[in-house]
Amino acid sequence: MKNIFSLLFGLGLLIAAPASAQAKVNIFACEPEWGALAKEVGGSNVDIYTATKATQDVHHMRAKPSLLAAMRKADLVFCSGAALESGWLPILTQKAGGPDVQPNTVGWLMASDHVPKLEVMEKADRSMGHVHPEGNPHVHLNPEYIPQIADFLADRLYQIDPDNAGTYTDNLESFKARWNTNLNQWKVQAARLKGTNVIVHHKNWAYLTDWADINVVESLEPKPGLPPTTSHLESLLQSVKKQKVSAILVAPFENDEAAKWLSEKAAIPILYLPYTVGGNANASTLEGMFSETFRMLSEAAS
Ligand SMILES: [Zn+2]
Incomplete structure (x- = not known):
């Protein structure tokens, strides 16, 4: 049996x-x-x-x-x-x-x-x-x-x-x-970025800027999801003249026309950050995406 x-x-x-x-x-x-x-x-x-x-x-x-x-x-x-x-x-x-x-x-x-x-x-x-x-x-x-x-x-x-x-x-x-090894490195970079001013196209960078203590002084969108308007951009131009802004953050899928306009008028560089995996050649993994993001932000701020 x-x-x-x-x-x-x-x-x-x-x-x-x-x-x-x-x-x-x-x-x-x-x-x-x-x-x-x-x-x-x-x-x-x-x-x-x-x-x-x-x-x-x-x-x-x-x-x-x-x-x-x-x-x-x-x-x-x-x-x-x-x-x-x-x-x-x-x-x-x-x-x-x-x-x-x-x-x-x-x-x-x-x-x-x-x-x-x-x-x-x-x-x-x-x-x-x-x-x-x-x-x-x-x-x-x-x-x-x-x-x-x-x-x-x-x-x-x-x-x-x-x-x-x-x-x-x-x-x-x-x-x-x-991840934790990388995180320690990103914390060092973020500490140097603390208090930096940036402009965003859309509020899709909120968790990054919140974590790194970066100030978002303006959005190119007059309201979330609404495309930039001439009057909104004109008023942005007036207000950004009074402060030092390191960069305008743009994601790969965003139309950069408004960013280019403001960049030229206010002499603020545009940062085409990867935003997600595959967002640029160095962002083929999650770690690569964050490393690239902090590298680019650090470069713009220095
Ligand atoms: Zn959104």
Whole structure:
């Protein structure tokens, strides 16, 4: 009897093993930064589809067929949240998402749900522009949030794919060890940037400037999400003449016409920061993106 049982047990394992060994966790990442973090923690046990590129404005995407196809396969949806993707992500999950990747499930991970948010409003109306009433969603630019969000990601992967929990823990720990070494360097650079004045195009740098104690003196957008106007730029020009401003920060997907106009009139350099992974040639990883950002900011401030 014992032999028969062990034989059956052995056969059972043989039958079960190939399926579970091959199945990778399919991760649908809305933005490049979350795709990159998923790669760090998931390693070779995950397949990642990143829905947007650094050159695309994630505020304004369409729920196109390629995104629906990717959503259909997803085991985990990993995005910024706080309504950043409200114009397209709900359509994708409603039309093509399985029951395990809907809001409030294990397969639904919104980074901004797990870190303190800036600019949370008690009430917002259209007169304020295209604001994010749930708080500023651009949370990936606080370097201390990244390892915190990595912890939540690992926790979801443990639940979705418990067989590989050990690998996820190893990946997480080595990522965090490297991150902390870099973080010390970025803190040194940020300390020198403290009090520097910058102008932004949109309020998508808030977590970076807040963390590094950089002052955002003006936005080129008269209200969040509204394109710069001549009258707004004229008044900006008058006010920036009275203070020293180190740079105008522009993301890869932003129209830089207004920045160029002000840069010329007020003699303030434009900094085309990477903003996310893939935002420039040196920003191919999350670490590269932050290192490049602090390098460029330091150069502009000195
Ligand atoms: Zn925004």
